[in-house]
Amino acid sequence: MKIFRLAVIVIISIAAFISCDFLNPGLGDRVDITAPLVFVSSHVNGAYTSGSITLSGSFEEDMQASRIQVSFDSGATYVDAVIDPVAETWSYDWDTTSVADGEYNLIFLITDASGKTTNRNLLVYVDNTGPLVLMSTPSIPSAVYYGSAFILRGEAADKFGVTSVDVDIYAEDGTTFLESPTVSGASTWSCVFNSATWANPTSILKFRITAIDKAGNTSSRFYHYYNILVANLYENVVIDDVYRILNGELADAQIEAYLALNDGTALIPLEFDQDQNKPNIEVYNPDEDILTDDILTSTSKLSGKAMDSDGIAAGSVEVRILRQSDSAVMIDWTSTGNPLSPSLNWSYTMPGGLADDDYLLYVSADDIGANTRTVGPFSFSIDSGAPTLIVNQPGQGEYLNGPFTISGTASDAQGISLVEVSTNNGVSYNPATGTTIWSYNVVSPADGSMLLKVRATEGGGGTKTTTYNLQVIVDTTDPGITFINPALSATVNGQVIFKG
Numbered sequence: 001m002k003i004f005r006l007a008v009i010v011i012i013s014i015a016a017f018i019s020c021d022f023l024n025p026g027l028g029d030r031v032d033i034t035a036p037l038v039f040v041s042s043h044v045n046g047a048y049t050s051g052s053i054t055l056s057g058s059f060e061e062d063m064q065a066s067r068i069q070v071s072f073d074s075g076a077t078y079v080d081a082v083i084d085p086v087a088e089t090w091s092y093d094w095d096t097t098s099v100a101d102g103e104y105n106l107i108f109l110i111t112d113a114s115g116k117t118t119n120r121n122l123l124v125y126v127d128n129t130g131p132l133v134l135m136s137t138p139s140i141p142s143a144v145y146y147g148s149a150f151i152l153r154g155e156a157a158d159k160f161g162v163t164s165v166d167v168d169i170y171a172e173d174g175t176t177f178l179e180s181p182t183v184s185g186a187s188t189w190s191c192v193f194n195s196a197t198w199a200n201p202t203s204i205l206k207f208r209i210t211a212i213d214k215a216g217n218t219s220s221r222f223y224h225y226y227n228i229l230v231a232n233l234y235e236n237v238v239i240d241d242v243y244r245i246l247n248g249e250l251a252d253a254q255i256e257a258y259l260a261l262n263d264g265t266a267l268i269p270l271e272f273d274q275d276q277n278k279p280n281i282e283v284y285n286p287d288e289d290i291l292t293d294d295i296l297t298s299t300s301k302l303s304g305k306a307m308d309s310d311g312i313a314a315g316s317v318e319v320r321i322l323r324q325s326d327s328a329v330m331i332d333w334t335s336t337g338n339p340l341s342p343s344l345n346w347s348y349t350m351p352g353g354l355a356d357d358d359y360l361l362y363v364s365a366d367d368i369g370a371n372t373r374t375v376g377p378f379s380f381s382i383d384s385g386a387p388t389l390i391v392n393q394p395g396q397g398e399y400l401n402g403p404f405t406i407s408g409t410a411s412d413a414q415g416i417s418l419v420e421v422s423t424n425n426g427v428s429y430n431p432a433t434g435t436t437i438w439s440y441n442v443v444s445p446a447d448g449s450m451l452l453k454v455r456a457t458e459g460g461g462g463t464k465t466t467t468y469n470l471q472v473i474v475d476t477t478d479p480g481i482t483f484i485n486p487a488l489s490a491t492v493n494g495q496v497i498f499k500g
Helices: 002-019 225-231 239-246 253-261
Strands: 037-040 047-049 052-060 065-071 082-084 089-095 102-112 117-126 132-137 144-146 149-157 162-170 177-179 183-185 188-194 202-213 221-224 268-273 280-285 301-312 318-323 329-335 341-349 357-366 372-382 388-393 404-411 416-422 437-442 448-458 465-474
Touching: 037 102, 037 117, 052 102, 065 089, 132 202, 132 225, 132 239, 149 162, 149 202, 149 239, 162 183, 162 188, 202 221, 221 225, 221 268, 225 253, 239 253, 280 357, 280 372, 301 357, 301 465, 388 448, 388 465, 404 416, 404 448, 416 437
Parallel strands: 047 117, 132 221, 144 268
Antiparallel strands: 037 052, 052 089, 065 102, 082 089, 102 117, 132 149, 149 188, 162 177, 162 202, 183 188, 202 268, 280 301, 280 465, 301 341, 318 329, 318 357, 357 372, 388 404, 404 437, 416 448, 448 465
């Protein structure tokens, strides 16, 4: 009986013990020992943003998240995000135009019901300013250009970088769309289009150039570099500085005045002449890119090519040099002494005496029918203290059938510290072997026309340079022969005429 009573007492005690909250500390509440977690899925670290965006993500919490906050000033202040407790997601709409362009370290702070917190950081770049685009080739927007395959070239600038450039070509009315040629490059860009498709035989075509930056902003302003140069009184200025002037980060009265009068949305007009009765003239040194700093001495060689199916008249290729600042004629029309030929490489060695300054070159040629074409201007500078640079081989306009060596000499009173060669139109240079006697091997040239640029830098710690450009044609494809007569496997007798 005692045993039975003892068992009853034990059972009652256990039941009472279990029914109370003695086993649950905290007066019956569950213990929250797990910190909450917050995740960002809308943007990756280092993302570029613009306009109104939605920051969003998810969170993990074993009980209940009471709050998710976002800081845009490295934790100085916070704002509340919107939480969906069922889906365990959050979001916050942010108008990035309310803050200045720049780098922002965002902090996402989650707090659970028991007060435990964790945070996650995200670096983003805010960019609400579109890129700036400049066209530099063809070099002078008011000139008349001829031929079929034209190279358009220029630069684009943005605080955070440019991803792509587009070129749209319109008819003279500015509304009839013609084509969008494929563009190579971004910060330095170029494209080729066939003007003969649209110029019949002469036409004014208009161009719009747009660039897209890493944040997706599309440029709204584009200019021809020559107009910027004229506005700056022919003082060279780099595109990054023009971009900073445009956005109020740098002061320049002349360029600011030009930008105030020109909003950069007008199409750039260029006139093209496809009159096949006139000679074609090419100028290699100096080159046609106005952004290229062609520095010559007063005795440097100017060179190029002239072609006409009827023949270029003997002695008709002439040069004219004007001082850029006031258009004063320094060398009037002077013959290069060219022979009669349907295709020739012309050259003119300046006689010396031109002062250090900036100049413009014009070139003219007649065919045997007295049809005349004049091209230019092509800009260059003369620096009497710059090194003397000579290219011995290959020759201007020479045809090459594979890998080749470009070589020559350079001299200066201070010696020569470096000779460099560019095979990609000056985008990059590689050092040549040697200085006063130098050479450079071009090991894998692609078939087609190649513009070579050579640059010599003076010694003695000086920085003066001289440049020289030459055009060569690489052709590694063997000629093909096709028989027309007699036909394959034909049986012939008597006199046979072979044709193919």
